[in-house]
Amino acid sequence: MGIQTSLDAVHQATGLVESMRLADDLAFEAARTGGTRTIRLLTGALGSSDQLVAIAATHALAQVHDEQADLALSAVLSSERAFLREHAAWALSSRLPRPETVGRLLALVVEGGFVGMLAQRTLEQWSDAAPDLVAVSVEGSLIGVRDAEARYRLVETLGLVRDRIATRPLLTVAGDEGECEHVRVAAVSALGQRRGAPGVAVALERWADGEGYLADVARLALVDLAAGPGSAAGADDAAERGLTVAQLFLHADIDADLTAAGSGDNGGIATLLVRLGDALVADTAEHPVDVRPEAVSTRDSSTASRLPTSAGGAVHDGPPLTVSRVVTLSRGSSAGALESVSDLAGYDRGHVYGRVPLLSGPVPSAAAWPLRVAARRGIRRVLRASGGVDVLHLRMADVGSLAAADVARELDVPVVFTVAPDPHAVIQSMDLAGGLTRENFGDVDVKEHFWFRARLVQQLASNASHTVLFPRPELAADLRDLVGIDITSHPERHTIVPEGIDLAVVDRAVAEAAAHAAGQPATPPLAELRELLETLPAERRDLPLVVSVGRFHRVKGMATIVDAWARGPLRDRANLLLVGGDLTNPSPDEREQLELIHATLPRETHRASGLLLPGHHPNDTVARWVAAARFGVPGLAAPRGVYVCGSLKEEFGIALLEAMGSGLFVVAPDGGGPSTYVERDVTGVLTSTWDVDALSAAMARAVGLAAGEPDDQRAARSRATVEHSFTIQAMASALASVYGGVHLDEVAALDTAWLR
Structure with a gap:
């Protein structure tokens, strides 16, 4: 050519x-x-x-x-x-x-x-x-x-x-x-x-x-x-001490209590890392994962391809490996970083947190690229202070992964990378919607950095010891056509691992919401919801709730949800509750979404129209509010509300799974991970979320279907879907197998090099 x-x-x-x-x-x-x-x-x-x-x-x-x-x-x-x-x-x-x-x-x-x-x-x-x-x-x-x-x-x-x-x-x-x-x-x-x-x-x-x-x-x-010159853990004593796995997300101050979930960039990924880290060290200590080749099997996912659930590959005659320690890295102050370095040296087991000072005030992820050097130094410091890291798991094409990949290469730490068609799926959605064209691609790219992020995904995937994939209806085809990766050429290097949620948290929330709906006093989180609902006009207090939880970012579609709800008759049939965002000191992304919302509905008309924007709240509080949408709030909200995800793309959907675990009927993107677990018109409505009219029609249909349910059979089916396949414990078990397989492959490679 x-x-x-x-x-x-x-x-x-x-x-x-x-x-x-x-x-x-x-x-x-x-x-x-x-x-x-x-x-x-x-x-x-x-x-x-x-x-x-x-x-x-x-x-x-x-x-x-x-x-x-x-x-x-x-x-x-x-x-x-x-x-x-x-x-x-x-x-x-x-x-x-x-x-x-x-x-x-x-x-x-x-x-x-x-x-x-x-x-x-x-x-x-x-x-x-x-x-x-x-x-x-x-x-x-x-x-x-x-x-x-x-x-x-x-x-x-x-x-x-x-x-x-x-x-x-x-x-x-x-x-x-x-x-x-x-x-x-x-x-x-x-x-x-x-x-x-x-x-x-x-x-x-x-x-x-x-x-x-x-x-x-x-x-x-x-x-x-x-600090010493390296950080890779010793290869010969992992069976005795257990594996140390590091994971990171630098765009939030992640705390074990998830008090800032939904603020800025502190979304579902922060919740996932906290729950997953806890589950890894808890679950594998009680149930060691056998990663010997004879213990590795394949399983069907909801995709067209069959892939192994474990890396496997290396011979291991000893006892099953466990993950004894998880180190979660997130941003923090210089003083906090000093404290975490000291703490890390004292913990050889459990879920511990390392702070990476970015020598800057908090900035949105899209604007965080100039913090690359500070991020790299902070990540290197935490990995060294950990005294040995067996596997580093990267998940996003962002400045944290860019910096961490450099450190992993320097310290010879093997990397597991979660591959998703991001930003590819966003580009495709914007292309279909007409918002991104050949004539404006470069101008948009200046803000979104689509080209660089797409190339970073390819680089991270090609250099990773193993890649983790989300279920998708056409996984192999999507990764080939969108990302340019052929997962069928070396299937042993890829594992499908669905994300999962902590059902115990959801079940506690459901029990509290059901008890309150039955006449019991409101717990503090539900009392807070009652105060919020009491700000609505009296004539709107017998309507169900349409709920969405997440970051206020264009990709999450919060302003689109408001537009879809406000433009049709649905506004007269349900109130809309959007939980997330820092409303007091909004980031540029949050401010953009709020301005779009206010352009649809002026701020002074929110309550009269039925729109509630309470900002971000702790994860446990939000779980109670989501559950309350199902059962209703006596005198303030009718039962059988619905949950809406308006994301342009959703690789899997932690908040969606939590809503389904609560028994809510959902609206979700017709593509990506959600379409593998949401049964169309049974547990939810799937739609083109980038199309406002289609989303509006889907939301109205969901409210109608939920209102017509004669009993709780569908709610039980939604929860059973989560319990069967999408718990955090199942995710931890699958990933522990991946980590153990990667470690054994590294050991085998070292042994082979030594013999030469």
């Missing part, structure tokens, strides 16, 4: 996801053909109105081994099109350093944001081959930059130059009391990576012998300085 034919294929593909996949063929063709004509065609495509083609051409140029391609890419760093600047900064990482390009990359570092992270990442890679060029250029840039945030980014970039040439200027900045503290923090944090460098330990000890933020960071840097 010629270069022009490849360009045409990207432009003419029927869907955006297919065009992104064909961009790989274009890059391959550019590397194969090269030459002046290829460069001319690709350079011409940079100005195309088809923004997706322009992005594909940028990455293809990076595969042409020619000085003219270098010059063309360098020029793109100054393009008026912001999305092209980003992709050029990323693509240049595969090229050799050029002095004139270093200056342009540093200008993007000063600019900050996602493009600054990409430029910094390229400069870090270049610093291995040309440390003097990068270090001297950064020092020169610092002379003319006064903004504290920009100086922080430049100093952080200087700290990524591993050569000793960067040590002296780092010490100078760190010790300059006239410098902004935030900038000094960047230098102090970087000095913690310079073991053996003259004067570093003494300087850090001096700054650590004080109070405040800088002193906390200096103490963390001393921890880094004293």
